[in-house]
Amino acid sequence: MPKDSSIKSVLIIGSGPIIIGQACEFDYSGSQAALSLKDEGIEVSIINSNPATIMTDKVIADHVYLRPLTCDSIETILQEQKIDAVLPTMGGQTALNLCKEAEERGIWNKYGVKVIGVDVAAIEKTENREEFRQLMVDIGIGVAKSKIANSFLEGKEAAQEIGFPLVIRPSYTLGGTGGGFVHKKEEFDAALSRGLQASPTHEVLVEQAVLGWKEYELELLRDNKDNVIIICSIENFDPMGIHTGDSITVAPAMTLSDRCYQEMRNQAIKMMRAIGNFAGGCNVQFSVNPADESIIAIEINPRVSRSSALASKATGYPIAKIAAKLAIGYNLDEIENQITKTTSAYFEPTLDYVIVKVPRWNFDKFKGANNELGLQMKSVGEVMAIGRTFIEALQKAAQSLEIGRAGLGADGRQNRNLEEIMKGLEHPTWNRLFLIKDAMNLGVPIESIRKVTLIDKWFLVQIQELVALEQELKRYSLNNIPKDFFLTLKQKGFSDIQISWLLGNVTEDDVYNRRKELGIKRVYKMVDTCAAEFQAQTPYYYSTFEHENESVASDKKKIIVLGSGPNRIGQGIEFDYSCVHGLIAAKESGFEAIMINCNPETVSTDFNMADKLYFEPVFWEHVREIIELEKPEGVIVQLGGQTALKMAEKLYENGIKIIGTSFKNMDIAEDRGHFSDLLKDLDIPYPKYGVAESAEEAIEVAHQVGYPVLVRPSYVLGGQGMSIVINDDDLEKAVVKLLGDLPGNRVLIDHFLDRAEEAESDSICDGEDVHIIGMMEHIEPAGIHSGDSSAVLPPFNLSENVTRQMEEYTTKLAKALNVRGLLNIQFAIKDEKVYVIEANPRASRTVPFIAKAYDVPYINIAAKIMLGVNTLKDFTIVRKLEGYAIKEPVFSFDKFPDVDKQLGPEMKSTGEAIRFIKNLEDPYFVKLYKEKSMYLSK
Structure with a gap:
């Protein structure tokens, strides 16, 4: 049927600040949904408290409400505007919970607002653990043995009845918050209490643990005529026991028999139809017993999920965009395929490549935390890689992670301690993937690794092949490697750096030049949803080593924007927001805008955001060959945070134009020693400082500048490795650790201005004029990272x-x-004297906040100045802020209950929210200011 003509305005509920378990996947989904509805002539309003996202930008929606996600905020909007329908399925658990609360308070009924995209009853059926279990039993779907508990006593009784090991799953939480495995009776009481406290309804499911079973996800869409299609099958590399958000995942499923897959499809469709009358996206998770392929259902989410963004990028099928159209009444056969433009959306995508997702963790920011992976999600981001084979994609994913790895091992960072390796395999943490390879290098048999990890043997055999190839490579020198074998290495994902390390005494450039001589170079393949069966109008590309190149460079003037890679603390969604505006500005200025990024969660990797998207690691080898193919006018590194900025030196050395501020000037600002010298020349006050390359030198400098001192390395983000120390012993420990973690780095020792205030400015410069776009005062004093203030x-x-x-x-x-x-x-600032601590000639975390607060498109303006098409004089800037805007960081300490929560010079927050106040008497501000006084008193 055609769309519901009664729906002329829709409110989309966002997901709020970025937290572990609910990140920028929902910014992507919300943005897609808003644009999809606008295409239909519907007026779109968005409520979200996150200033860092593109979702809360005027390019996405007609009306943006940067307000707290509460029922009071919802009611205020409904009083101001005539809203016909609300779409709560794009904002994760936060949006669903808020929709449900508003329903219970009668708000939707009071204002005549229709809930679309999901039935509120369906939310209850899927989020209430007991209702979900009973529904599965009623429709004949297998589930683990379980019992609901609403009290401590009920939980104890359930555990006694089911037996150990157990899983505790709190109701109505996200990212596995409060959940976990209980292996022993002695651990149960504390785990049960934690789960009951985490659930907003004080309810948990005590469930039989199926440790070691295989885990799968299916992404589905359903329309109003009850048509259902499977968009993507996803297999977890890690077995049951590790949260899907912390699992390496592969699409399509690699080790699933056709019989089991067909049964899983049938069960998923039956589940989706059983939960209620709704049209839209759905995520279903299953567990499969590897012994007999028996299937049990884990959960179903009647909304766009974390995995929906991954599935969309993996297949080219824009799930959120189609789900939004289904929510307003369309059926699948009435919507066109967004990639081919000639077929309908009522088809299941076909993949002729392999997708690998690897999570990105930040345990270095949570010192003392239990870093073992389990039911509670702990990763802060993820990367996605595309290859013709699983192992090629896996190596590309390792190169994308921004952890200094050149692939899966073979880069000089192997662990050779067998005892540590085996312990790491048994108790998985962030580096288990690398430890598997290290174990194989030491000769540990595949079967021994499988018994410890319970990872399917097929995956282990794939990794073992890399070990055999590395051994064979050591028989050759660079000049006598057979061409066919060299090609095999590249097809298996080996980077030039890995090959140079394995050969020894040759550089990355030597390897690169040799393979070019042999004619071995990257080609680019399309992601087109249909395995090239139909012509694609808006495809995107990934690289591999074959013969046919499907990416044809145009003769237009081009600009490449380097993305920010995986989200992590210190480099979050703010930089994706900046990259998106860079693409928009480039297109508006007449350039072909090309994006390079590997983050599946983001709007920048939406297939229709850039003129051309390369879904590739932001890793020199990959970037270099794309530049050689496309021959751009230049590359923008200023918008992609530290990831893109670190590429500037390579670009400069290879004669590639950097758009905007030059590499030499960015380098002065990044190098702490050179920057302090510049401040001295400009007669700008700065704390006394010195540069050290050893602990002995650091102590000498500290005695010269005086304790307390701030210790920090150059070229890092989010205050990584920064600490404040007050004596020689602490300084020596700090410097030794820094130089161990960041070899070759120089350490800056600053005198720390105790009890000083901190402030910052963001500005735009066109080479002649300077416009200060915002000046902000921090609530917390100096010594606490600006991202945490x-x-x-x-x-x-x-x-x-x-x-x-x-x-x-x-x-x-x-x-x-x-x-x-x-x-x-x-x-x-101390005693009315202003000192400069640091300068960053690039997009910062705070520019999106200022842009939203003042309602000025500052990134777009800055990008056009960087491109040289405008100067500041070309813009009339009018600010609209009345009163004050407050940026408040948000933390995910609930995932790490045992971590030190004390704030300091190293950033720990995962996201931020914005709040507007009319005056300084606002109770919200008064509370924050009192907290500042507490810090100062310490």
């Missing part, structure tokens, strides 16, 4: 003398660094 825009308590100094130093630095584009500067 609440900040107020504009400053609320700085004197005119102080702000004048900040303006003067911002202008001086922007011109001295010859900035073309963005500049962020951090200040410390």
Whole structure:
């Protein structure tokens, strides 16, 4: 049937700040849904409290409400606007829970708002563990033996009845919060209490553990005529026992028999139809006994899930976009395929390649945390890689992770301690994938690894093949490697760095030049949803080593934007927001905009955001060959955070134009020693400092500048490795650890300005004029990382003398660094004197916040200045903020209950929210200011 003509305006509920378990996948889904509805002439409103996302930008929706995700906020919007329907399935668990609460309070009924995309009754059936279990029993779907508990006593009785090992699953939580395995009776009481407290309804499911079983997910879509299609099958590399968000996953499923797959399909469709009358996306998770392929259902989510973004990017099928159209009444056969433009959406995508997703963790930010993986999700981001084979995609994923690995091993970072390796295999943490390879290098048999990890033997055999290839390579020198064998190495995902390390005494460039001589170079294949059966109109590309190249470079002027890679603490969704605006600005300026990124969660990797998307690692070898093919006018590194910035030196050395601020000037700002020298030349106050390359030198410098000192390395993000120390012993430990973690780095020793205030400015410079886009005052004092500090825009308590100094130093630095584009500067203020702590001539975490607060498209303006098509004089900038905007960081400490929660110079927050206040008497602000006083008193 055609769309529901009564729906003329829709409210989309967002997911709020980024937290572990609910990240920017929902920014992607919400953005897709909003654009899809706008295409249908529907007026779209969005409520979300996250200023860092593209979802809360005016390019996405007609009306954006940057407000707390509460029923009061919802009601205020409904009083201001005539909303016909609400779509809660794009904002994760937060949106579903809020929709359900509003339903219970009668808000939707009061304002005549229809809930679309899901039936509220379906939410209850799937989120209430007992209702879900009973429904599965009623429709003949297998489930693990379980019992619901609403009290401590009921939980104890359930455990006694079922027996150990057990799983505790709290109701209505996300990312496995509060859940976990209980192996022994002695561990049960504490785990049960934790689960009951985590559930908003004080309810848990006590369930039989199926440790070691295989885990699968299916992504489905259903329309109003009850047509159902399977978009993607996903297999977990890791067996049951590790949260899907922390599991390496593969699409399509690799080790599933056709009989079992067909049965799983049938069960998923039966489950989807049983939960209620709704049209849209659905994620179903199953567990399969490897002994007999018996299947049990784990859960079903009647909404767009974390995996929906992955499945969309993996297949080219835009799940959220189609789900939004289904929610307003369309059926699958009435919607066109967004990639081919000639077929309908009522088809199941075909993959002629393999997808591998690998999570990205930040345990280094949570010192003392239990880093063993389990039912509670702990990863902060993920990468996706595409290859013709599983092993090629796996190696590309390892190159994408931003952890200094050149692939799966063979890069000088192997662990050779067998005892440590075997312990790591038995108790999985972030590096188990690499430890599997290390174990094989030491000769541990595949069967021994399988018994410890319970990972399917097929995957282990694939990794074992890499070990055999490495051994064979050592028989050759660079000049006598047979061409066929060289090609095999590249087809198996080996990077030039890995090959150079294995050969010894040759460089990455030597390997690269040799394979070019042999005619071995990357070609690019399309992701087109249909295995090339139909012509694709908006495809995207991945690289491999074959003969036919499907990516034809146009003769247009091109700009490449380097993405920010996987989300992690210190480099989050703010940089994807910046990259998206960079693409928009490039297209508006007449360039062909090309994106390179490997993050499946983001809007920048949506197939229709750039003119051309390369779903590839932001890794020099990959970037280099795309540049050689496309021959762009230049590359933008200023918008992709530290990931893109680290590529600047390679680009500069190879004569590739960097758009915006030059590499040499960015390097001055990044190198702590050179930057302090510049401040001295400009007569700008800065803390006394010195540079050290050893612990002995550091102690000598500390005695010169005076304790306390701030210890920090160059070229890092999110305050990585920073610490404040007060004596020689602590300093020695800090420096030794830093140089061990970051070999070859220099350590800067700053005198720490105790009890100073902190502030920052963001500005745009076109080489002549400087426009300060925002100045913010931090609530917390200096010593707490700016990403972890609440900040107020504009400053609320700085004197005119102080702000004048900040303006003067911002202008001086922007011109001295010859900035073309963005500049962020951090200040410390003590006794009315302003000191410059650091400057970043790139997009910062705070620019999206300022842009949303002032309602000015600052990234778009900066990008056009970087491209050289505009100067500041071309723009009339009008700010709209009344009162103050507050940026408040959000943490995910609930995932790490045993970690030190004390804030310091190393960033720990995972996201942020924005709050607007009219005046400083606002109770919200008063509370924050009291917390500042507590920090100062410490």
